[in-house]
Amino acid sequence: MDTRIVETLTAMRDRYGDGIFYNLTTVKNLLNDLAPTMLKERIQILNFLEIGGYFQLKYAEKTYPLVRKRLAQQMINTFAVDEAVAEWTLNVFSVFLGFNITEDGAVYLKEEAPKPVRIPNQQTMLRPNANPSTRPNSPFIGDERRPIMTVPRPRFGGEKKAYINIKFAQRISADFHSVAITRDGQVKSAGANSEGQCNTNTYDWRDMKAVSAGAGFTLGLRSDGTVLGVGRNDFSQLGVKNWTQIKKISAGARHSVGLREDGSLLACGQNKHGECKVRHWRNIVHVVAGQDCTFGIKKDGRVLVSGNNINGSYEVSHLENVADIGYAAPGRVIALHDDGTISRVGRENHMRRNFSGFRNVRQISAASDYFAGLMENGTVRLLAYFWQDSGVEAATADWRDIVAIAAGRHHIIGWKSNGTLIAEMLHPDISHNKGQLNITKWEM
Numbered sequence: 001m002d003t004r005i006v007e008t009l010t011a012m013r014d015r016y017g018d019g020i021f022y023n024l025t026t027v028k029n030l031l032n033d034l035a036p037t038m039l040k041e042r043i044q045i046l047n048f049l050e051i052g053g054y055f056q057l058k059y060a061e062k063t064y065p066l067v068r069k070r071l072a073q074q075m076i077n078t079f080a081v082d083e084a085v086a087e088w089t090l091n092v093f094s095v096f097l098g099f100n101i102t103e104d105g106a107v108y109l110k111e112e113a114p115k116p117v118r119i120p121n122q123q124t125m126l127r128p129n130a131n132p133s134t135r136p137n138s139p140f141i142g143d144e145r146r147p148i149m150t151v152p153r154p155r156f157g158g159e160k161k162a163y164i165n166i167k168f169a170q171r172i173s174a175d176f177h178s179v180a181i182t183r184d185g186q187v188k189s190a191g192a193n194s195e196g197q198c199n200t201n202t203y204d205w206r207d208m209k210a211v212s213a214g215a216g217f218t219l220g221l222r223s224d225g226t227v228l229g230v231g232r233n234d235f236s237q238l239g240v241k242n243w244t245q246i247k248k249i250s251a252g253a254r255h256s257v258g259l260r261e262d263g264s265l266l267a268c269g270q271n272k273h274g275e276c277k278v279r280h281w282r283n284i285v286h287v288v289a290g291q292d293c294t295f296g297i298k299k300d301g302r303v304l305v306s307g308n309n310i311n312g313s314y315e316v317s318h319l320e321n322v323a324d325i326g327y328a329a330p331g332r333v334i335a336l337h338d339d340g341t342i343s344r345v346g347r348e349n350h351m352r353r354n355f356s357g358f359r360n361v362r363q364i365s366a367a368s369d370y371f372a373g374l375m376e377n378g379t380v381r382l383l384a385y386f387w388q389d390s391g392v393e394a395a396t397a398d399w400r401d402i403v404a405i406a407a408g409r410h411h412i413i414g415w416k417s418n419g420t421l422i423a424e425m426l427h428p429d430i431s432h433n434k435g436q437l438n439i440t441k442w443e444m
Contacts, residue, residue, distance in 0.1 A: 005041050008034045009096050015223070017209065019171060019444070021054045022403060022417050026183060044089045047079045052417075057093055059362075059376070064099060169363050170210035170221075170248065171444075172415055174408030178436045179211045179218055180421065183443050187211055187220050191408075191436030197231030204228060213408075214251030214289075221249045227258055237269030252289030259287045265296065273308035290327035297322050301338065313346045326366035332386070334371055336364045342373070342383065358383060365407035370426065372396075372412055374405045380414060385426070395424040411436050419444045 012020055012030055020026060024046060031042045048054065053071045060067035068090055075086040171181045177191030177198050187205040189198035195216035205228060210221035217231030217238060225245045229238035235254045243266055248259040255269030255276055263283045267276035273292045281304055286297040293307025293314055303316040303325065313331050324336040325345070333345035334355060340362065342355040360376040370385035370392075380396040396412065399422065404415040410427035421444060423437040 005035060005038060005045065005092055006096050009045070009092070017171065018055075018058075019403065019415075021049055023183065023419050023444075024049055041092075044075075044081070044085060045092070047075060047081075048089045048093065051075065051078060053090075054093060057090075057099075058097055064094075068094070169365075169404045169406070170212070172404055172406040172413055172421070173211045173213040173218075173251075174367075174406040174411065174413050174436065175213040175215055175251075176409050176434065176436065177213060177218070178406075178408060178411070178413055178423065178439050179213045180413075180415075180439065180442055180444065181208050181211055183419070185209075185223075187218075188439070188442050189218065190438045192434040195232035199230050205230075210249055212249045212251040212289075213406075214256070215253040217251060217256075219249045219251045219256055221246055221258075225261070227256075229256065235270040239268035240266075248287055250287050250289040250294075252294070253291040255289060255294070257287050257289045257294055259284055259296075263299075265294075267294065275307040277306050278304075286324065288325040288327055290330075290333070292330060293327075295325040295327070295333075297325065303335070315346050319343065319345070324364055326364040326371050328366040328371055328386075329368050332366075332371075334364065334366070334383070336361055340376065355383065363405060365405050365412075367407040367409050367412075369409075370407065372405055372407045374402055378402050378417070380405055380412070382426075392426050392428075395426055408436060413439065415444060 008031065011034065012027070027049060028046055031045065035042060051071070051074050056067055056071060072083070072086040072090055075081055075089065076083060173179045177189055177193065179187060179189050179200065181187055185207045187200040187208050189200045191198065193199070197216050197218045200218060200220065205220055207223050208220050209223050212219045214237065215232070217229060217233065219240065220228045222228065225247065227240040227243045227246050227249060229240050231238070237254055237256045240256055240258065243258050245261045246258040246266070247261050250257045252269070252275065255267060255271070257278065258266045260266065263285070265278040265281050265284060265287060267278050269276060271277065275289070275292055275294050278294050278296065281296050283299050284296040285299050288295040290307070293305055293309065296304040298304065301321040303319045303322050305314045305316050307314065308330065314333060319335050321338045322335045323338050326334045326336065331346055335343050335345055337343065340360045342358045342361055342364070344355060358373065361373045362376050363374040365372050371383040373381050373383045375381060378401045380399045380402050382393050382396065385392055396414070399414050401417040402414045403417050406413040410432040411423055411425050414422045416422060421439045421442055423439055425433055425437065
């Protein structure tokens, strides 16, 4: 297997995030530019993406052998390719995702120690009636006299295994307004703009990889690790101009937090409750800014918190294997674990919902009045809501093929697998609609 195709896929993901593999047209154009001589490889890569193979393989975890077998058969049946072609394609994505496949077919999961991957050349990649001598330079043609190729395991930055794709989810965000990064790296905003929080359609707001909507302000993370802010600045929450080497951002109610490449944090804005006292934290892989606190998830899956923790409101010492934190309001906090389950955070009496029944949750998102969950099957459920409206759960009942969600103050956004956005109001008072639903024509 030519390692150039793995390197090409890695470069695409590092530049655009996992969401790129949902957009077949964009992937095709990028492959044409980045690997112009690898026609047959490009065809099989696109075939695999068309059947949703990438994300099925990514989330397979310990069911990897069964998922791999099913995907191979699906490629054979759908595209009439040889078994060797299907196996080659699966090997490409397995190496790309960090699964280790040895020559004898043994599989080592991603969380185990890296091992070299040895994949023999595939002489059977051509159709049985094809003549290998007619295309001597094709990488699909094997030569049994050549030695076995050793393919190095790709480097993924050393972050802990997470059940959800946080990078993908950070391309959309919402509060009283809706924010999203379009396919060309621009930031689009719609909704309430009383503080200028939607003024993101300028030249500076380009080449972005993450956005976060706060209460009256918006943060944007550039691909070069610098951060922009626009909107409300009454507590200097936009003091992010000099931040560098940032890989994740989170906007709270009155403060901003940035996670640096080395696992440390930067924070600015209101610090009344100590929510910005996080600069001594280390080995952080994910960060969530709430109204009066900040949460940091460490590499080992444990959680740190700084802020208003009166009466154990944000007690986190018992949490393990945490992938994300959902903050709705003081005392209304939940944790998503690597296995797709949810647990409550804190001891506040007014959030009595039992979350133990939820399974297979891929992503959580929270606003002041509710929690939302993206399920493994691409549907969206409201996990809990805190106003009186018996019909609110029906708002997302017909949503399908969702790959990321963002909970706004009174609305929710969904990013579909075909690259389109959908949105619904959740609060019964229609006066809360300030145009934040006007996002369906954005090209994601």
